[in-house]
Amino acid sequence: MSLFIYNSLKRAKEKFEPLHPGMVSIYVCGPTVYGHAHLGHAKSYVSFDVVVRWLRHSGYHVKYVQNITDVGHLTDDADEGEDKISKQARLEKTDPMEISQFYTRSFYEDMDRLNVLRANIAPAATAHIPEQIALVERLLATGHAYEVNGNVYFSVESFPGYGKLSGRTDQEALQSGIRVEMRSEKHHPSDFALWKKAEEGHLMKWNSPWSIGYPGWHLECSAMSMKYLGETIDIHGGGMENKFPHHDCEIAQSESVTGKPYVRFWMHNNMVTVNGIKMGKSLKNSINLKDLFKETDPLVIRFFILQSHYRSQLDYSESAIKASTTGLEKLHETRRRLRNQKPGTAGFDVEPFLKRFTDAMDDDFNTPVAVAVLFDLSKAVNAALDRSEGISEESRQQSEAFLHTAGTEILGILNKSEQAFDNNNLQIGKKIDGIMEILLEMRTQARNNKDFALSDKIRDRLLGVGIEIKDTKDGVSWSTKSGT
């Protein structure tokens, strides 16, 4: 089976073949950096992280571009609003650059903890003003745009396919029922700004042939996507809420100048909801990742996200997170058992699991099914290990390799080192391993002497500090509990 991707533009799954054999170009809309990242960002970037990982695993050379939007788009109506980053700068009594730098770092901190790999190129919008101006000039030259009073607008009537992504193709019909369009300088109500003249007191502004101002918010993605990936790219990803107008505008302005398809596969990930309502900063119901990480292992959050499909809404609740914590721990437990097990004699066939996993991922990145395969493997492995024959060293290695490839390299959920001590704490980890050895030896001695009061005290006190002891047929093992 080959890879099939749901293409939002066609509203159907299509067989994926890159434009240039062996090479995949992918652009994903990045965050606007005026606040800490929330769970919605996590869902988006974890989802596309897995997409990229799977493409690479499938043998493609992937060039992944994810922008940083450090020009704040307008908060209210296009005329009345204030730049979000400028607003935040005013609130924090600093300047916009400091705001965007601060929250960019914050964003990467959170993504690193979620085990999201960095994009190959992370271009900032403010670093590409000349490219954006050049794009506007091309649009003016080709008659797709017009200038009025220092503002430049894209003329939607000049691009017949406008709205094809979102299905909003009938511009006349769209005008009835929507808010009254106040601005009269536009030729058509659906026309959108490419360049805006800066109002009095506007902090972020640049010189341009038309006015001292700032770029329209759809422009950056087109300019940077085409600069780094070419005029036609394989995949463009983003949140569903950006289909219209953002992505439709990108298509219009890009295809107007190139005459070529802008994007071959559009991928849109769905929203995170809280009690069924979309999570959003403006709705004041967003779950800040830094807060969430205080209570929950970031990899549990990643696992929680991957347990649903990227095109499905994901409803957040504490009980759902708790269920994921326990579930992920189960997978860790299996890996631990597999590693520590003494070789047996029976064979164990990993192939069917590998095939099911591959099929799931090839079917539009169906991570919930892929995760289910890991659980099925876990169950089968545990059952096999419970039998007296155990499993052979070869099978043990194969199972472990599969778990590593699928769970660690592709899904990125089994990246916690076995005893939960990461590389930074390796030395301390070794010492704790030694201490645990002593404690477990003492406990075993107590148990042999039927001094259960002492042995249980050791067990309970360790549990109190987040270390769990497990008595198995093959001896005693221990692990740290998730989130501790």
Add this chain to the structure above:
RNA sequence: GGCGAAGUGGCCGAGUGGUUAGGCAGAGGUCUGCAAAACCUUCUACAGCGGUUCGAAUCCGCUCUUCGCCUCCA
């Protein structure tokens, strides 16, 4: 009003015509000094009403409900 998505068991969440999704929680059992972990068994489903079909959670129609977009948004 327009465009789009969806309603699955206590909760989360896959599945598009016939075959166990999976996880968490619950019940019983095996194991254990007792637990935990693990394993085995097991209970709660496909919003409603029609229709197509030998057969529908899955296709069609209607109804109800929810959500997203149409303003910045992952």
